[in-house]
Amino acid sequence: MPHRTDIHFPADHPTAAGHFPGNPVIPGAVLLDTALTAIAAVEGLAPGPCRLRAAKFLHPVRPGERMRVEWQAAPTGGIAFTGSVADRPVMTGTLTTGSAAS
Template sequence: MNNVTHWTVPLDHPAFAGHFPGTPILPGVVLLDTVLHAITAATGIALDICEISSVKFLSPANPGDELVIQRVISVGGTIRFDIVAGMRKIASGSIVPGSPA
């Protein structure tokens, strides 16, 4: 079973223009959007309505970083994810599909 998605942060991602000039890092909202899309594409689970029940940003994602998005789906349906770049953990969290906002 493959519970991993690979994504390389584009060197020219538009979010870098304002976040932050001279020291670009990928905003957390972009990381979360990427996670949601990666999980939906890989599993078919619709996450257009979900609750991100927890998230921790531990290290910045930089232009060109090769990110690995790991996911584990519990019996109850909660999706646990980790984002890593090499030996650095970028972020981790939990998503509950279909939860009202």
């Protein structure tokens, strides 16, 4: 069973003004950082190296939206995660943590 958490990106998120003016989206790097930080907090992982094995962005996330992040152990090792907004997938990825990431 996957773990899950919700992340809200406020309408006045600092990246909204510059990415992109008139058509704001939350940058992929911010989506990843926020998701990986949430996963680490729930899993009790110490800050440290991790290797992003794969990431794919499927749809933009806009300021004011809430992204649900779900994750579980990947069959090949590491953690597989997805992000969705209103049940629409917005990103997928796989990461390894700890000594496996070195």
